[in-house]
Amino acid sequence: GAGVSQTPSNKVTEKGKYVELRCDPISGHTALYWYRQSLGQGPEFLIYFQGTGAADDSGLPNDRFFAVRPEGSVSTLKIQRTERGDSAVYLCASRASGGDEQFFGPGTRLTVL
């Protein structure tokens, strides 16, 4: 079956612009996660959704970052007033109810010039 998909695969933007990154989880997966991965580092947790609600957003670095999952399926990570330090690969993962394994998408590489 289809895995987690993320669009776009690459996004180049200018400092100060607004960006949206999309995640399509595996169909039927109730839990959805966003991680950020800087060059040479492991992924870092940003936010976790259970259904439509953000159950844990403790990893969001500041209030420029926001994520939604209005219908409990697709999620959008939104970054306002982007900064060069936001450049990273943004990874999305989903997990089935009752399961323990997170399935990751290929990520969106964000470059802020």
Place this chain on the structure above:
Amino acid sequence: DAKTTQPPSMDCAEGRAANLPCNHSTISGNEYVYWYRQIHSQGPQYIIHGLKNNETNEMASLIITEDRKSSTLILPHATLRDTAVYYCIVRPPLTQGGSEKLVFGKGTKLTVNP
């Protein structure tokens, strides 16, 4: 979750066994050892996990020492496609109160050479 220590890089010849170590000396009784790998330009992929007994699946084997303070992931016949960063994570499973957030270190960059 307990902290893990892994070597930053390792090399292995194609067709040979790759043995990737992980130290987790502060592991708690209910924490399992999980291994993920991340091939270039892909997201992390689950490989295997275990509590104290050795585990094997179609991808790899996991050997956990008796005191559970370290473990080794074994790829029995490494191929070029096994070149990736391998992450060792220690945490309780979700059913035992484990956190939803996976905490990744820097992992081990395994290079399989022809």
